[in-house]
Amino acid sequence: MTITLDSKIPNGPVADAWNTYKSDVKLVAPGNKRKFKVIVVGTGLAGASAAATLAELGYQVDAFTFHDSPRRAHSIAAQGGINAAKNYQGDGDSVHRxxxxxIKGGDFRAREGNVHRLAEVSVNIIDQMVAQGVPFAREYGGLLDNRSFGGAQVSRTFYARGQTGQQLLLGAYQQLARQIGLGNVRLFNRTELVDVVTVEGRCAGIVTRDLMTGEVVSHAAHAVVMATGGYGNVFFLSTNAMACNVTAAWRAHRKGALFANPCYTQIHPTCIPQSDPTQSKLTLMSESLRNDGRVWVPKNADDNRPAAQIPEEERDYILERLYPSYGNLAPRDISSRAAKRSVDSGRGVGPLKNGVYLDFSDAINRLGRNVVEERYGNLFEMYERIAGENPYDMPMRIYPASHYTMGGLWVDYELQTTIPGLYAAGEANFSDHGANRLGASALMQGLADGYFVLPYTIGNYLAPMLNKPIPGTDHPAFKEAEQAAQQRYQGYLDIKGTRSPDFFHREVGRIIWDYCGMERTQQGLEKALSELPALYEEFQKDLRVTGDGTSLNQTLEKAGRVDDFFQLGMLMCRDALEREESCGGHFRAEYQTDEGEALRDDEKFAHVAAWEWTGEPTKSVRHTEELKFEAVHLATRSYK
Amino acid sequence: MSNHLKNLKLKIWRQDGPNTSGRFEDYIIDEISDEASFLEMLDVLNERLISDNKLPVVFDHDCREGICGTCSLMINGQAHGPERRTATCQLHMRKFKSGDEIVIEPWRASAFPIIKDLMVDRSAFDRIIESGGFITAPTGGAPDANLIPIPKPVADAAMDSAECIGCGACVAACPNGAANLFTAAKINHLNVLPQGQAERYKRVEAMVETMDEYFGSCTNHGECEAACPKEISIDVIALMNKDYRKSKVKNRKELSRG
Incomplete structure (x- = not known):
């Protein structure tokens, strides 16, 4: 199959592209919008904002979440903030900056057109969220406060204590709830997507499984939006919520949507290190802490004294030393690797020597405990609850963990996947963060896609379909997909092996973390690609799911998700193997500078890798979309 | 370094479905690290049950960071267990000691019917929000975010209420099964902000009356505040009552104006 990946960015300067697009886009008249049904899968920032806005415009919207309520989506856990080029601080910020x-933070592996649009609409997001009642932090004069985040030399991050994601999601959820109350959105909760249905190459709808009853049901629509988040849980231990999974995106991929850059995963530098083997997840400590916390390790590997007894001259403030101009606010991938190198060299701290210090004693001395408490109080409390140590008295211990995935479903400028009528928004798509996402940009992207991009681009697709019939759920393609889904879930029950889905999830996560985590090598990836199929075969033979498929069964849900993680994991390793360069979160040990920094190969790899499913997890086909840089010059990223 | 707890006796509520009767079942945890979280202890139990070919205990949970509000356990009769300001998922085993008996039940409230084992249906909360827990602000028409300054104490007060994670501990802890703390927190978040004024009285009337359809009445026990993982103050209930009383006059006036 020949596939041409056309990004569909309007011609002309990138700064004008979105205005050009909006001037030319086809419209659906207000009275005609109700003739179209749009399905939105996922109710996080991207999904809730898209569903609410589309419904408000007049489309019929069906929204799906596997949670009990839309407000549980994992966007809620984002702590630090949301970027916007408001330049309220007058410190030199602009849309261009x-x-x-x-683009630079993403190590020149993102598409210029999409990113420019993101920066443009960032200012509307803040206006919109304030109008909805999001209680952002304010100065005493009543104006909005900002702070700075990694990879930026301006203060453009808006925040609501350490719970910005919560407040933004509640804002979007309230708008969605309003549309549900008005009858414009039908909400299907505790319902999981199990397949995407295409008819004659177009997306015709989805098949879902009711988690309460196991019932498999088809839903037809004119267009479908996937706002189903990232796949960071492939590592088992990550900062993602327990239920985060790749199933929706993966099922779309298997039906023809190309999956782009799966090896671009973000390892976040500031998480609480693992403390015992039964641990189920890792907890993030917001990047905002790096505004006032200083990262250090002892200079000597065998220094086992408590932090307070190690004198200043025997401490190595690694980020300040290596990256003086950005210091403790170096981007995430760079900070993570610096921490890893320190721990690998034996200078790790804590009982398991698996962390580095994040020290607030200077900030407490400079600003006073009250100011530090005001800024980070809830994060400090959370740390104390988990680690059992008080960070006002002794430095936090942190270590990198899987946090976010830049890869995802390939989409064009309209956020449409390679299946016409199927869109992907938020973390589920690949488009805006290149090989590394900057802090406080995920919330920005989710809301940009949902509030300000999809409502335009979906109309452009729907307008020519006015008054034309679409396939209903009685179409054979739906029946086939329903049957396949029923067989798939019955299949897990029928294996009757000896190991639980969690057992396999831990194992697959360990392999991916060891060989496709913070540092990758050809040898390691090849090893992973020989171990994963063998483990996958064991999964298919030795899985045990107790209970039945016709009532609530959390083990069965988990089995389907782990199955898809296996297939995705193999693709991640292949993608990482074929990308023979280092960029952003993808660090191949063979390709590094003398100082251990990522070494890109723009000649060969200034492109997006988009994978086509062929029926076998290890035999997917790689396609490429060249990245053109017109508004920025390709440069070696330096934060020194 | 971590220590280990030994010989924990768990009494867990098991119920096959919404319409069947439930019972307590006993389980022993031989050993668990005190670094483990409470839910990780249940994960360990569930792994064992699966390997014994039994049905694992169903419980709701997701972020395990205390923010999504999904987890919901009565632990020894206390909503979210013994640690203040802490949701179940953030409770760690270091709060218990070897040999302890731990009773684990689902939220107990008639507005939250049991789905299975420890999982309950809290969709009545969503109905309250749908009835008025929002500011009508269609996408695209918002003025500049700094156009209306909001005094810091007002923004802080809104945030204090907006921190509510919607877990339902307030209802579970209340002897009357009332949802006044949840509803009042949601109302107060929006009603103190300048952006929330246009719909202030309509909002409070709709939300209070939707709440009354599902939940019991508040008699100021204050159990809700003690159980709330975000320590939301019961002062918000007084503010809600004040606005509700006013709404009965204000909304009638609005109506009579046509």
């Missing part, structure tokens, strides 16, 4: 920082 946010655009440039995002």
């Amino acid at each position: 946010l655009f440039y920082d995002t």
Whole structure:
């Protein structure tokens, strides 16, 4: 199959592209919008904002979440903030600068057009969220406060204590709830997507499984939006919520949507290190802490004294030393690797020597305990609850963990996947963060896609379909997909082996973390690609799911998700193997500078890798979309 | 370094479905690290049950960071267990000691019917929000975010209420099964902000009356505040009552104006 990946960015300067697009886009008249049904899968920032806005415009919307309520989506856990090029601080920010920082932060592996649009609409997001009642932090004069985040030299991050994601999601959820109350959105909760249905190459709808009853049901629509988040849980231990999974995106991929850059995963530098083998997840400590916390390790590997007894001259403030101009606010991938190198060299701290210090004693001395408490109080409390140590008295211990995935479903400028009528928004798509996402940009992207991009681009697709019939759920393609889904879930029950889905999840996660985590090598990836199929075969033979498929069964849900993680994991390793360069979160040990920094190969790899499913997890086909840089010059990223 | 707890006796509520009767079942945890979280202890139990070919205990949970509000356990009769300001998922085993008996039940409230084992249906909360827990602000028409300054104490007060994670501990802890703390927190978040004024009285009337359809009445026990993982103050209930009383006059006036 020949596939041409056309990004569909309007011609002309990138700064004008979105205005050009909006001027030319086809419209659906207000009275005709109700003739179209749009399905939105996922109710996080991207999904809730898209569903609410589309419904408000007049489309019939069906929204799906596997949670009990839309408000549980994992966007809620984002702590630090949301970027916007408002320049309220007058410190030199602009749309162009946010655009440039995002492209550079992504190590020149993102598409210029999409990123520029993101920077443009960032300012509307803040206006919109304030109008909805999001209680952002304010100065005493009543104006909005900002702070700075990694990879930026301006203060453009808006925040609501350490719970910005919560407040933004509640804002989007309230707008969605309003549309549900008005009858414009039908909400299907505790319902999981199990397949995507295409008819004659177009997306015709989805098949879902009711988690309460196991019932498999088809839903037809004119267009479908996947806002189903990232796949960071492939590592088993990550900062993602327990239920985060790749199933929706993966099922779309298997039906023809190309999956782009799966090896671009973000390892976040500031998480609480693992403390015992039964641990189920890792907890993030917001990047905002790096505004005032200083990262250090002892200079000597065998220094086992408590932190307070190690004198200043025997401490190595690694980020300040290596990256003086950005210091403790170096981007995430760079900070993570610096921490890893320190721990690998035996200078790790804590009982398992698996962390580095994040020290607030200077900030407490400079600002006073009250100010530090005001800024980070809830994070400090959370740390104390988990680690059992008080960070006002002794430095936090942190270590990198899987946090976010830049890869995802390939989408064009309209956020449409390679299946016409199927869109992907938020973390589920690949488009805006290149090989590394900057802090406080995920919330920005989710809301940009949902509030300000999809409502335009979906109309452009729907307008020519006015008054034309679409396949209903009685179409054979739906029946086939229903049957396949029923067989798939019955299949897990029928194996009757000896190991639980969690057992296999831990194992697959360990392999991916060891060989496709913070540092990758050809040898390691090849090893992973020989171990994963063998383990997958064992999964298919030795899985045990107790209970039945006709009532609530959390083990069965988990089995389906782990199955898809296996297939995705193999693709991640292949993608990482074929990308023979280092960029952003993808660090191949063979390709590094003398100082251990990522070494890109722009000649060969200034492109997006988009994979086509062929029926076998290890035999997917790689396609490429060349990245053109017109507004920025390709440069070696330096934060020194 | 971590220590280990030994010989924990768990009494867990098991119920096959919404319409069947439930019972307590006993389980022993031989050994668990005190670094483990409470839910990780249940994960360990569930792994064992699966390997014994039994049905694992169903419980709701997701972020395990205390923010999504999904987890919901009565632990020894206390909503979210013994640690203040802490949701179940953030409770760690270091709060218990070897040999302890731990009773684990689902939220107990008639507005939250049991789905299975420890999982309950809290969709009545969503109905309250749908009835008025929002500011009508269609996408695209918002003025500049700094156009209306909001005094810091007002923004802080809104945030204090907006921190509510919607877990339902307030209802579970209340002897009357009332949802006044949840509803009042949601109302107060929006009603103190300048952006929330246009719909202030309509909002409070709709939300209070939707709440009354599902939940019991508040008699100011204050159990809700003690159980709330975000320590939301019961002052918000007084503010809600004040606005509700006013709404009965204000909304009638609005109506009579046509």
